[in-house]
Amino acid sequence: MDRSLDTFIKEIAELLGTTLQMRGADIASLIERPQKANQGDYALPCFFLGKEQGRNPVEIARELADQLAPAGSIEKIAAAGPYLNFFVNRIAFVGRAIGAVIKTGATYGHSTVGAGQTLVLDYSSPNIAKPFGIGHLRSTVIGHAIKKLHDALGYKTIGINHLGDWGTQFGSMIVAYKKWSDKPAEELTVSELVALYVKFHAESEADPALQDAARAAFKKLEEGDPEHVALWERFKADSLKEFDRIYDMLGVHIDVASGESFFNDKMGGTIKRLKAAGLATESEGALIVDLEGHGMPPCLLLKSDGATLYATRDLAAAEYRYQTYKFDRMVYVHGQEQKLHFKQVFKVLELLDREWAHGLVHAEFGHYRFKDAKMSTRKGKTILLEEVLNKAIELAEKIVTEKNPDLEDKTNVCRAVGIGAIIFADLSNRRKRDVEFDWDRILSFEGETGPYLQYAHVRVCSIERKWGKPIGPDTNLELLTEEAEFQLAKKLADFPPTIRRAAEQYEPSLVSTYLLEVAREFSSYYEAHRVLNEAAPDLTAARLTLVAAVRQTLANGLRLLGIEPLSEM
């Protein structure tokens, strides 16, 4: 947890400093947050003192509790076994925590720790001429969230959609088209393209000659054969149109769309440099970088027919991007199956003495698993992302019609609820884990879901709408004396460190989990405490400020995840 901003920890450290004869920062790093409310607000585990002094930590904690006098915002110091527990002045805590949210508003949780640093993100990266399946949701939404998290921390970020628009697969497409389709290329739909792709893989299993033909066709494409290039451009244009529609639905806009083909004329230079550095060697007819000394299989640069490979394109892309953006870090949001690939690419760049190679990160993620059959694009078994999104929107419509039939902005609300549900369902899983794909679960709107967060946000908006007046600046937050109000304020104060941790670890799920906790505590508070009370205007104003802080935190968090907060649903 990030302690630098916590003024209470600072106070505790100062209190302890003289007695323990330690530096404040060292003490601060030892302070913990107890799990249970009755254990105090902060705690110092005394085991390390016991060890140092060869004494029982329980005794030490008791002694310290006797010696130390509460001061400032620290109201009570008590020993509980080997722990020294600190209780803060709740009024002070609530005031500071809520004040911080209200003061910073839409930038609550943001900071400038990343100022002056550039972060390049490579994410989404769907393959041209393949359907945009549910599998590509992960890279897209995780990458988008990681980008937003870093934006919030002051980094300059550049998102790159490294489209899979080059490689042997396009040889397959061209062969399949020529062999089985009699339609002019410009009339082909994406689903017909996919059908060709599937057919190619089915047939090529029985007839390996097809694969040779595909490789030859890609070689020709790479050499610039006009007929092949024209077909490829046709396939690509159709796919891009389809992708754009899906990105619009998701609300994701990636700064730069440069496919692998963009590096077609840049790979030669990379290979030249690798040869000059003595790294590229020939082996079994192919050009490789031998990585045996680094415990890895060789990195393949050129196939024996001279055509390029995935690694060749990533190497050229990395060099080009460094030249262009001078990034401090570049994060690849790609599946965990590519781990070795990136390890190899990073190592080769390191061997080429590219200092910046140390700033390269593979933020890998696990995949959707399917209960029954194994999904495979090649076999034509896939769940289309668009289908999932549309089902979610339909379901949202059904529920809205039932619960709030007079809603004005129904189309937009249903879209935001449905899409938000899908995005949140994905982002609530820890990045590295595989996730079970389950229609019931991904389309659930109850419990730990996107709609649950939306609902909590909507409820606050509804309270504010009903009140209808602005809250005065002289609100007396000292009236927020309920236990639940203190706990809620504590939870809100955790938002900034959560964002930092999520960005550091490239782990949006930390934000998801956190937001669920905020919404849960708020919902519980909402049931038990009425906000609007004409008979008690001061208390009403104080509670309105508290729930406004909750709304702001939820809204900021949802936006970081790429979900649009709603005021009605």
Added chain:
RNA sequence: GCGCCCGUAGCUCAGCCGGAUAGAGCAACGGAUUUCUAAUCCGUAGGUCGCAGGUUCGAGUCCUGCCGGGCGUGCCA
């Protein structure tokens, strides 16, 4: 074979630098709506944290081995 990731309640998952009594949701059961949106809330029940060792004052968390699952392991991306 070797390498990487994962294994926590019936199911799906949280669990921070190793710290106090391992937490949620779903499903099940029982309650709550004259009151700010019940897409909600409250309660009950549900655990040998895959197994076996080790390190430590202390292990779901670190180390070793094994078991189970996923992925990778030279001309796909």
